[in-house]
Amino acid sequence: MTVWEWLWPTLTAAGFALLGFWGHALYVKMRDRAEHRAAGDLLREARRDADMVRKEAELSARDEWIRGREQIEAEMKARQQVLTAAAERLARQDERIEREEQRVAEQAHELDRRRGELDTLRAELEGQRDELSRQLAEARERLEGLAHLSAEEAREELLKRLDAELEIEHAARLRKAQEEARVTAEQKAREILTGAIQRYAADQVADVTTTAVHLPDESMKGRIIGREGRNIRALELATGVTVIIDDSPELVVLSSFDPIRREIARVVIERLMHDGRINPVLIEEMTDKVTQDVDALILQAGEEAVEALRLAPVPLEILQLLGRLKYRTSFSQNVLRHSIEAAHLAGMMASEIGLDPVIAKRAALFHDLGKAVDHEVEGRHAEIGADLLNKAGESEVVVAAVREHHDTPQPESAYAALVAAADAITAARPGARAETTGLYLKRLEDLEAIAKAEPGVVRSLAMQAGRELRVFVEPTEVDDATAIQLARRISKNIEESLDFPGQIKVTVIRETRCVEYAR
Structure with a gap:
């Protein structure tokens, strides 16, 4: 074999090998270029997606910021309105206080004037007494000279006459002293009560058996x-209230005699509207959660009442019962606010008459505690409340005051009478309680009937919404002394027969009219 015979195939193979290597390298280079191009496309697409996500996030954050700012502005506006209303109330209270101070100054001036008149009258009486002594001496001399009586006989005759005159004068002075004592006692009591009411002023809101819930729009009625x-069936079943949806624009009415149930239903509807989802399952879950929240609010209301009066710690079960009074009404008067107001007044009056204001506040705050469970436990609310306080370890003085504050039995302690007075003040003032027309007319008829049942009474009139009773008597059958006894007897009968707030003034009028015609 020659050299070219084996060299040629070798070179040919080497050439093909080089050609194959170059082709493979070209293929690898083209493949890498295609992969880089694809990677670049992916990177650009990823960047576009990232830019879109970033822009969406910025838009969402901006919308959330705008909503938060609007909510904060609404809250600030509402708080500004509350502060404005509070400032107006304080201004009105300041005006009332200024008027009361002016009235007290005028009363003080009137008392000074009357004191001067009494001093003048006393001086006149002393002069009359001296003149009477002189006249008696002269009468004694004349009797001895004219009647030819002995000194002893003249003395006996004179003493008889003097006894008769002194009896008349004694009766007149006794009647005057009784009248002055009554006026003085009434004036002192009025000053104490006026001072207590001046120092404490509380707003009262009349609660009813329905609660209105405002809706954002009319479409919300269909969703409810x-x-x-x-x-709506699930809502009524879960909360125990009646949901009334009528033609009233953007309004839903909740009806129930249990104010706690109405409050739970109101909060449930507001939270459902805020959440946006309304379905039976969510209604049941929301009701359970709101019930727990309302229980916490009840406890908080009891704690706030105790803290507002600065009283010593109260057991947990009493705080819960006290907080329930926030949702309890009596004659459309909120019982918790009524109890707090009575506690303030009792404490102020206790300080004026020398009693412990802390005990008076505590007894007045708890005096209607039985109303929190009177629909669950039989008996009078005063007895129920006293038993609950006794079980909780409250002091005997407070328990007795709560038990006796309605004068059944008669109060044995001054604190019970003080609580009864504070209770009557808060209940009797105008606007504190609502009274139906039927009950009002029945009370007036009973007042007039009690007076007409007495002998010698011609006519009786109930005046000033039942705060005064005027009794007209026959002058030939009733004299002045009997008229005084008649007024006392009618007052006693009213106290024993009727339940009424505050006091009733009984006035007996005895007059004689003589009529003649000129023809």
């Missing part, structure tokens, strides 16, 4: 009703 009424 639900398909085929499923949502």
Whole structure:
């Protein structure tokens, strides 16, 4: 074999090998270039997606910021309105206080004037007494000279006459002293009560058996009703209230005699509207959660009442019962606010008459505690409350005051009478309680009937919404002394027969009219 015979195939193979290597390298280079191009496309697409996500996030954050700012502005506006209303109330209270101070100054001036008149009258009486002594001496001399009586006989005759005159004068002075004592006692009591009421002023809001819930728009009524009424049935079943949806624009009315149930239903509806989802399952879950929240609010209301009066710690079960009074009404008067107001007044009056204001506040705050459970436990609310306080370890003085504050039995402690007075003040002032027309007219008829049952009474009139009773008597059958006894007897009968707030003034009028015609 020659050299070219084996060299040629070798070179040919080497050439093909080089050609194959170059082709493979070219293929690898083209493949890498295609992969880099694809990677670049992916990177650009990823960057576009990232830019879109970033822009969406910025838009979402901006919308959230705008909503938060609007919410904060609304809250600030509401707080500004509350502060404005509070400032107006304080201004009105300052005006009332200034008027009361002016009235007290005028009363003080009137008392000074009357004191001067009494001093003048006293001087006149002393002069009359001296003149009477002189006249008696002269009468004694004349009797001895004219009647030819002995000194002893003249003395006996004179003493008889003096006894008769002194009896008349004694009766007149006794009647005057009784009248002055009554006026003085009434004036002192009025000053104490006026001072206590001046130093404490509380707003009262009349609660009713319905609660109105405002809706954002009319379409919310259909969502509350639900398909085929499923949502409204679930709401009524879960909360125990009646949901009234009528033609009132953007308004839903909740009706129930239990104010706690109404409050739970109101909060549930507001939270459902805020959440946006309304369905039977969510209604049940929301009701359970709101019930727990309301229980916490009840406890908080009891704690706030105790803290507002600065009293010593109260057991947990008493705080819960006290907080329930926030949702309890009596004659449309909120019982918790009524109890707090009575506690303030009792404490102020206790300080004026020398009693312990802390005990008076505590007894007045708890005096209606039985109303929190009187629909669950039989008996009078005063007895129920006293038993609950006794079980909780409250002091005997407070328990007795709560038990006796309605004068059944008669109060044995000054604190019970003080609580009864504070209770009557808060209940009797105008606007504190609501009274139906039927009950009002019945009370007036009973007042007039009690007076007409007495002998010698011609006519009786109930005046000033039942705060005063005027009794007209026959002058030939009733004299002045009997008229005084008649007024006392009618007052006693009213106290024993009727339940009334505050006091009733009984005035007996005895007059004689003589009529003649000129023809």
